[in-house]
Amino acid sequence: MKSVSLLLLSTVAAATATGAAAQDATSWTGPYVGGQIGYGFQPKDGGETIRFDNNLDGTFGDTVRTAAGANAFSPGFCGGSTLTPTPGQGCRQDKDGVDWKVHGGYDLQLGSFVVGLVGEYGRATISDSVTAFSTTPASYTMTRRLKDNAAIRARAGVAFGQTLIYGTGGGAWGKVKNSFTSTNVANAFSDNGNEDAWGYRVGGGIEQKVAPNFSIGAQYLYTSLKANDYVVRSARGSSPATNPFVLVNAGGTDFQRTGNKFNSHVVAVTSSFRF
Numbered sequence: 499m500k501s502v503s504l505l506l507l508s509t510v511a512a513a514t515a516t517g518a519a520a521q522d523a524t525s526w527t528g529p530y531v532g533g534q535i536g537y538g539f540q541p542k543d544g545g546e547t548i549r550f551d552n553n554l555d556g557t558f559g560d561t562v563r564t565a566a567g568a569n570a571f572s573p574g575f576c577g578g579s580t581l582t583p584t585p586g587q588g589c590r591q592d593k594d595g596v597d598w599k600v601h602g603g604y605d606l607q608l609g610s611f612v613v614g615l616v617g618e619y620g621r622a623t624i625s626d627s628v629t630a631f632s633t634t635p636a637s638y639t640m641t642r643r644l645k646d647n648a649a650i651r652a653r654a655g656v657a658f659g660q661t662l663i664y665g666t667g668g669g670a671w672g673k674v675k676n677s678f679t680s681t682n683v684a685n686a687f688s689d690n691g692n693e694d695a696w697g698y699r700v701g702g703g704i705e706q707k708v709a710p711n712f713s714i715g716a717q718y719l720y721t722s723l724k725a726n727d728y729v730v731r732s733a734r735g736s737s738p739a740t741n742p743f744v745l746v747n748a749g750g751t752d753f754q755r756t757g758n759k760f761n762s763h764v765v766a767v768t769s770s771f772r773f
Contacts, residue, residue, distance in 0.1 A: 612664065
């Protein structure tokens with residue numbers, strides 16, 4: 499009888515421990531760290547152009563004209579980069595590529611609802627260009643690349659046992675590397691370099707626990723960063739005084755792209771270790 503009692507007590511204790519472990523395994527409350535890897539791509543922006551400030555008053559939208567009064571940029575623009583001085587060969591599309599991040603956060607489960615906060619830092623490999631063509635002929639390409647980026651996002655979702663479906667959103671930052679190239683070798687060009695861009699990041703995903711302390715998932719994030727500080731100045735250089743860029747102001751003409759947002763989509767797989 500004593501042996502039977504000990505066996506019953508052992509069985510109850512084991513069942514209780516198993517139930518507690520199972521309950522812990524389905525709880526999303528607690529801190530976590532992990533990583534993400536995926537692919538970043540950009541929305542189409544083929545309608546983007548370059549605008550000009552030819553009197554250097556800080557207001558863009560001027561028309562750059564030749565000494566004869568013609569529009570110096572009548573050949574037009576393209577939303578991409580080119581290696582030729584004329585638009586006949588078309589433009590290369592913007593570059594998409596691999597995106598990775600590390601993240602850390604904390605979740606709190608309230609019934610079937612889960613709320614939390616997550617911070618992330620990563621690297622992107624996307625670039626976005628726009629090209630203007632002049633009657634010279636010559637091409638002028640402005641390119642921005644997103645490298646380092648980070649965000650702090652709130653997230654909220656519903657847990658179905660070991661499965662979590664959530665939405666997320668918050669503030670974002672990115673280091674934008676700007677560059678300028680031109681087939682025009684007569685004028686002298688200068689710019690104001692890279693910039694810190696700020697904006698927001700929103701999205702959603704699904705996360706699945708595959709072990710009590712480990713989860714994997716799939717996630718979509720949309721990021722919009724305000725990147726409108728980059729300006730290129732075309733000075734006279736070795737060109738004559740009748741050069742279109744110095745006709746209105748001898749100091750030159752400023753270039754700025756019309757698209758002031760650097761937007762991107764990222765689809766990624768995620769993994770997290772939970773404490």
